[in-house]
Amino acid sequence: MGSCFNFEDFCAEHNIILRIEKNLGSKIRGFCYYDGFYYYIILNNRCSCEQLQETVIHEMIHVFENHFICDSRDSEKCEAEVHQIMQCLKKPESVSHTS
Secondary structure, eight states, X not given: OOOOOOHHHHHHHTTEEEEEESOOOSSOOEXXXXXXXXXXXXXXXXXXXXXXXXXXXXXXHHHHTTGGGSOGGGHXXXXXXXXXXXXXXXXXXXXOOOO
């Protein structure tokens, strides 16, 4: 008996709510916050599909790295951590071929 576990199920299981909002301006792709029970990922409707996908991943890293407990003075450190993880995700895997 197979089960199809999709992205919406994943978000629901982890108390993540995604919203696409208008009027966020042109400089903000998105942000996230935690209300004590739900993690909200807010996305800017002015962004392209590719930008939105990258922003969702960026914000989910904040969620799963639990950056909400960090002091506001550590925001640069949290962003650097997300940037490093994003770079690792973008690297092509090394494939070794043996004959």
